[in-house]
Amino acid sequence: MKRYISLTILGIIGLILQSCGNQDSASKKSGAITSNAAERVYVAPGEHDEYYAFLSGGYSGNLTVYGLPSGRMLKEIPVFSQFPTNGYGYSEETAPMLNTSFGMVPWGDAHHPDISQTNGELDGRWIFINENNTPRIARISLETFETEEIIEIPHSAGNHSSAYVTENSEYIVAGTRFSIPYPQEDMAIDKMKGNFKGPLTFIAINDEGRMNIDFQLDMPGFNYDLSHPGRGDSHGWFFFTTYNTEEAHTMQEVNASQNDKDFIAAINWKKIQQYVKDGGGEEIEAKYAHNVFDHHTQTATSTIEKKVLRVDPRKVEDAVFFMPTPKSPHGCDVDPSGEYIVGNGKLSTNLTVHSFSKMLKAIENKDFDGDAYGIPILNFESTLAGTVKEGGLGPLHTEFDGKGNAYTTFFISSEVVKWNLKTFEVLDRQPSYYSVGHLMIPGGNSRKPFGKYMISLNKITKDRYLPTGPELEHSAQLFDISGDKMELLLDFPTHGEPHYAAGIPAEIIKSKSRKIYRLDENEHKYAAKQESETRMERDGNEVHIYLTTVRSHFSPDNLEGIKVGDKVYFHVTNLEQDFDVPHGFAMIGANTSELLIMPGQTKTIIWEPKREGVWPFYCTDFCSALHQEMQGYIRVSGKNANVPLKWTLDDEEIK
Amino acid sequence: MKRYISLTILGIIGLILQSCGNQDSASKKSGAITSNAAERVYVAPGEHDEYYAFLSGGYSGNLTVYGLPSGRMLKEIPVFSQFPTNGYGYSEETAPMLNTSFGMVPWGDAHHPDISQTNGELDGRWIFINENNTPRIARISLETFETEEIIEIPHSAGNHSSAYVTENSEYIVAGTRFSIPYPQEDMAIDKMKGNFKGPLTFIAINDEGRMNIDFQLDMPGFNYDLSHPGRGDSHGWFFFTTYNTEEAHTMQEVNASQNDKDFIAAINWKKIQQYVKDGGGEEIEAKYAHNVFDHHTQTATSTIEKKVLRVDPRKVEDAVFFMPTPKSPHGCDVDPSGEYIVGNGKLSTNLTVHSFSKMLKAIENKDFDGDAYGIPILNFESTLAGTVKEGGLGPLHTEFDGKGNAYTTFFISSEVVKWNLKTFEVLDRQPSYYSVGHLMIPGGNSRKPFGKYMISLNKITKDRYLPTGPELEHSAQLFDISGDKMELLLDFPTHGEPHYAAGIPAEIIKSKSRKIYRLDENEHKYAAKQESETRMERDGNEVHIYLTTVRSHFSPDNLEGIKVGDKVYFHVTNLEQDFDVPHGFAMIGANTSELLIMPGQTKTIIWEPKREGVWPFYCTDFCSALHQEMQGYIRVSGKNANVPLKWTLDDEEIK
Incomplete structure (x- = not known):
């Protein structure tokens, strides 16, 4: 068989990567740190950070929340993965969030968060994030910082x-x-070329944030990498980078790197939206889960949907075009004005900048250079606004500061490069340690960026922190970009692998943040809203236990009548109505997680007792000076015992 | 039924807690922050922290690693909980780590980490941590930062x-x-008093760190809260705090707070060790899991053990005594000399300090004040070294700086108090925001503390950071304790709820940190150590796929012959031998996590394909400039199809 350890095409990249891996001496340097960097990132006790930064967790499946400039992780929001910490994906209320057409999938690969916009500006209502493995999109509330909705994307992969x-x-x-x-369908893999497809799915969002698949565009079988919507004049368009336009089915590191140019697909979604409204498209079979968490019932439901609308792009006039872009472009970034579409060709050194207005003109003039599966290819020169020359090696992603500048990451040469959007001149470059992937400027992909800070999200960590064995966290670097030159301020580790991030000034969302759930709005089917409602109910071998928590006892706290082989549902309602007074609930030997119950919430876990005895349960979140005393006992009798159900508090029956 | 919202005993506590909850104005203050705090916590990019701090994750079930003084989280080590991020508890190799006598338990409540010691000093070989819900202890290697062993504690609860x-x-x-x-056994809960017990388990550790239950001490049925070993002269003894000596079975927040004094149990384990060596004790039935991760096979095994040795403390002469200690004591902390045992009576204001030498004398003089279930109670005055008066409200936990000072947390009055170990005088007090639980000084519970920094682990967060909805992270505060007065330097959020922490100077362990696993030492049964060994093997409906990863392709990357209904084992070996070059592996629709595979490792997940088609798999950890091309396809045919197994790379068969 062939060996691919040293391939001509990758020789140079390999050498560069190797040198990057040996930056022992470079790593001792701090880069361009100003003398007062410490003060500029320090947020004194009791004071608050200036920006929220939402970093994708990558293979953690979650979304992490950081404060800037301090780089402190303020929260991890579970999204696509089980989260034992608070029972997400284990409790009866939240497990449906992880349902898919393949059944329960306890893990996801979270990639690119994006905050909802109004008029092209961050409005701070929701943040969305995609899952790359079992294709899904999640919506997270920026009032509760909880995942409220997940929709699976059918007919999709990656x-x-x-x-x-x-x-x-x-x-x-x-x-x-x-x-x-x-x-x-079942087909030979080497029949890929011409037979595989690349469906692009457009999901409509309504005023409450609810997602609904509007249509799928039946595109050629390339690999679609990244995308961005148009804005301003280009609002109504969406741009996607493609790679593997070679349609190689194997050894893509070589075979998908043959073409000098791949494409950016330009899609006029407003035209397709109208086409669909007018009855266009074809309804086809599909199978996908749509999961919604209802804050009234405090419970998620999962619905399996059966249909999707397929649209052939060739049937919608002047709606879809390809813009040739060198070479295997990754990021596809639109500047705040909407005029420039930057193609970050990851195997090229030059950055290609397309002009939206020139693109429109080229379309008008039918200035085509052939077609790909019936989709017109625009002439490369006709859409070209300019080229950023010799920016670096391996450009991946570009964001904007709203002051006429763009910032591009270069993975291979491991640096961030600032350049001018009008002249395409390089203005500054700073090394990143090591091998930066994406970067983020708060609002940097909107019409209104907040150009004070930039963080680079680095792919290789090595010696940046104290060693922690073979497995390391990833790493980010905070730069001050308010001046002419970028100033490195801080390194901070990131939890999971952030593929992208979204930042927003704290002022936009902090005042809306929810503190508790109101008990009087709790419509959970198994809620007990006062201690007098707590009880046990048997239905065959299922026993439902309605428990409450309040500092610092459970009601009831002595329970009898459970038998080996029962299926016990603990429904625990936290009666507290003060901020930051959660209670936890854990049961010895349960084959599931704990429950972490916020004030006003009801949560449920199942316990299947396996042995006779008297077993404790307790509160897992330190809630008061008498937290340690917050426990109860549950008596488990034999399968055929005749111990009646009995629930008491302080030896009194609850009525 | 009775209402417990306002109980006399808790009235004052409640009011204080409430005022703590309303510290809006207090929270604006930074406390005693010196002007150069920013510089003192700043670790410049490329530089390393001075100390490792290992914080328990509490209800996350994990152990988190922070750098001090920066407060940056460097890693989360999965211990007792499933960790989708790297597949811990999901992969075939690691799932056995979470096995228990109750079956697979995917969550734990991690409480108190402690670093191994030699001659009473931190030696940095391992860190141990307990699980509170389904009783277990874990050992984590400080070379690999991985959990290597978990032992379940039978006949135990909490x-x-x-x-x-x-x-x-x-x-x-x-x-x-x-x-x-x-x-x-199955018994009525209200028969607790005199019938329930409080077994204390002593687990021997051998030179390789392996744990083995030596004996269980059959103690009275009190609640055992915290413990500490003697050191120096008191080496050979172990001290445990007790509460609920009332043996209340219900409403413990009231009924377990009746006695003015509970006990510290003093246990001469050397005597019991000898007694056991001499054939003492009684072997009884037990059922507990012992799980060990073998770094040669890269695989964990779980063994169910069946016996344990029960020792009646009354049968070992002069081995076990009770020291009366006011009131529901929490921490039980021994100073570096071993002479002082501090009982942190959480419902008292005064701290009781016992003297080890006075205790020995009292034992010699049989200076008893009755007995509890046959165990002698030492006269309170006879063991008393002194009292720290009016330290604060709700003392919980004490550590030491090695310079003659002790530092005690007060939960209710929300402060850390420094006092002199000889005079018992209060030297300094600093507020903590809010409601501090434990604190940690690196080495602060050893013979050699490193008294430069102290962190307070706070139970209530409220407004310390930007709001993140109803559910908040917990919070720590870093103090400089090198001077006469404690100086607050930094607030940092903590992931999960740290109940305790262990710190160590970075110099002790950083040079030992493992960078890779050596491929030539990989003895995994399903490893493929070079691409020519990669293959597919069918055994009935089980298919084993031996895959390898190297930048940036899988071998093989085209696989055919899989059928709906098969059980597919992906065994993925990472051939890399460079530091920080993991590869990931994810399969669309798999009902499990991804694999994150360190250099030289083999990891396995199972996939049960449900639908015909051609499905992708890919690398989940950005590994090179051509990471995005690192993918493969697997063809799934119908249940009765006759597609033969076929595995290729670049269309060539692998031989």
């Missing part, structure tokens, strides 16, 4: 070019990274 | 007074927090 939102949050997109048969 | 290590790492202990029938 939902990478997501979850970007149009400028009035009309649509969110999900593209297929790995081309596949559409619909799926 | 393993809280753990995992503290004796001064030559001879023993680690596990006490029963919730008294229970011993052995378990």
Whole structure:
């Protein structure tokens, strides 16, 4: 068999990567740190950070919340993965959030968060994030910081070019990274070319944030990498980078790197939206889960949907075009004005900047250079606004500061480069340690960036922190970009692998943050809203226990009548109505997680007792000076015992 | 029924807690922050922190690693909980780590980390941590930062007074927090008093760190809260705090707070060790899991053990005594000399300090004040070294700086108090925001503390950071304790709820940190150590796929012959041998997590394909400039199809 350890095409990249891996001496340097960096990142006890930064957790499946400039992680929000810490994905209320057409999937690969927009500006209502493995998109409330909705994307594989939102949050997109048969069918893998497809899914968002698949565009079987909506004049368009336009089915590191140019797909979604409204498209079979968490019932439901609308892009006039872009472009970034579309060709050194107005003109003039599966390819020169020359090696992603500048990451040469959007001149470059992937400027992909800070999200950590064995956290670096030159201020580790991030000034959302759930609004079917409602109910071998918590006891706290082989549901309602007074609930030997119950909430876990005895349960979150005393006992009798159900508090029956 | 919202005993506490909840104005203050605090906590990019701090994750079930003074979280080590991020508890190799006598338990409540010691000093070999819900103790390697061993504690409930290590790492202990029938039996809960027991388990540690239950001490049915080993002269003894000596079975927040004094149990484990060596004790039935991760096979095994040795403390002469200690004491802390045992009576204001030498004398003089279930109670005055008067409200936990000072947390009055170990005089007090639980000084519970920094682990967060909805992270505060007065430097959020922490100077462990696993030492049964060994093997409906990863492709990357209904094992070996080059592996629709595979490792997940088609798999950890191309396809045919197994790379068969 062939060996691929040293391939000509990758030789140079390999050498560069190797040198990056040996930056022992470089790592001792701090880069361009100003003398007062310490003070500029320090947030004194009792004071608050200036910005929220929402970092994707990558293979953690979650979304992490950091404060800037301190770099402190303020929270991890569970999204696509089970989260034992608070029972997400284990409790009866939240497990449906992880349901898919493949059944329960306890893990996801979270990639690109994006905050909802109004008029192209961050409005701080929701944040969306995509899942790359079992394709899904989630919506997280920025009032509760909880995942409220997850929709699966059918006929898709590797939902990478997501979850970007149009400028009035009309649509969110999900593209297929790995081309596949559409619909799926059993076929030989080497029959891929011409037979696999690349469906791009447009999900409509309503005023309450609810997602609904509007249509799927039946695109050629390329790999769709990243995307961005147009804004300003280009609002109504969406741009997707493609790679593997070679349609290689194997050894893509070589075979998908043959073409000098791949494409940016330009999609006029407003035209397609109208086409669909007018009855266009074809309804086809599909199978996908749509999971919604209801804050009234405090419970998620999962619905399996059966249909999706397929649109052939060739049937919608002047709606879809390809813009040639060198070479295997990754990021596809639109500047705040909407005029420039930056193609970050990851195997090229030059950055290609397309002009939206020139693109429109080229379309008008039918200035085509052939077609790909019937989709017109625009002439490269006709859409070209300019080129950023010799920016670096391996450009990946670009954001903007709202002051006429762009910032591009270069993975291979491991640096961030600032350049001028009008002249395409390089203005500054700073090394990143090591091998930066994406970067983030708060609002940096909207019409109104907040150009004070930039963070680079680095792919290789090595010696940046104290060693922690073979497995390391990833790492970010905070730069001050308010001046002419970027100033490195701080390194901070990141939890999981942040593929992208979204930042927002704290002022926009902090006052809306929810503190408790109101008990009088709790419509959970198994809630006990006062201690007098707590009880046990048997139905065959199922026993439902209605428990309450308040500092610092459970009601009831002595329970008898449970038998080996029963299926016991603990429904625990936290009666507290003060901020930051959660209670926890844990049961010895339960084959599930704990419950962490916020004030006013009801949560449920199942316990199947296996042995006779008297077993304790307790509060897992230190709630008061008498937290340690917050426990109860449950008596488990034999399968055929005749111990009646009995529930008491302080030896008195509860009525 | 009765209402317990306002109980006399708790009225004052309640009011204080309430005022603590309204510290809006207080929170604006930073406390005693010196002007150069920013510089003192700043660790410049490329530089390293001075100390490791290992914080228990509490209800996360994990151990988090922070750097001090920066407060940056460097890693989360999965211990007792499933960790989707790297597949811990999901992969075939690691799932056995979470096995128990109750079956797979995917969550734990991690409480108190303790670093192994030699001659009473931190030696940095391992860190141990206890699980409170389904009683267990884990050992984590400080070379690999991975959990290597978990032992379940039978006949136990609420393993809280753990995992503290004796001064030559001879023993680690596990006490029963919730008294229970011993052995378990079906009995009425209100028959608790006199019938429930409080077994204390002593686990021997061998030179390789392996744990083995040596004996269980059949103690009275009190609640055992915290513990500490003696050191120096008191080496050979172990001290445990008790509460609920009232043996209340219900409403403990009231009924377990009746006695003016509870006890510290003083246990001469050397005597019991000898007694056991001499054939003492009684072997009884037990059922507990012992799980060990083998770094050669890269695989964990779980063994169910069947016996344990029960020792009646009354049968070992002069081995076990009770020292009366006011009131519901929490921490039980021994100073570096071993002479002072501090009882932190959480419902008292005064701190009681016992003298070890006076205790020995009282034992010699049989200076008893009756007995509890046959165990002598020492006269309170006879063991008393002194009292720290009016330290604060709700003392919980004390550590030491090695310079003659002790630092005690007060939960209710929300402060840390520094006092002199000789005079028992209060020297300084600083507020903590809010409601501090434990604190940690690196080495602060050893013979050699490193008295530069102290962190307070606070139970209530409220407004300390930007709001993040109803559920908040917990919070720590870093103090400089090198001077006469404690100086607050920094607030930082903590992931999960740290009940305790262990700190160590970075110099002790950083040079030992493992960077990779050596491929030539990989003895995993399903490893493929070079691409030519990669293959597919069918055995009935089970298919084993031997895959390898190297930047940036899988071998093989085209696989055919899989059928709906198969059980597919992906065994993925990472051939890399460079530091920080993990690869990930994810399969669409798998009902499990991803795999994150360190260099030289083999990891396995199972996939049960449900639908025909051509499905992608890919690398989840950005590994090179061509990471995005690191993917493969697997063809799934119908249940009765005749597609033969076929595995290729670049269309060539692998031989």
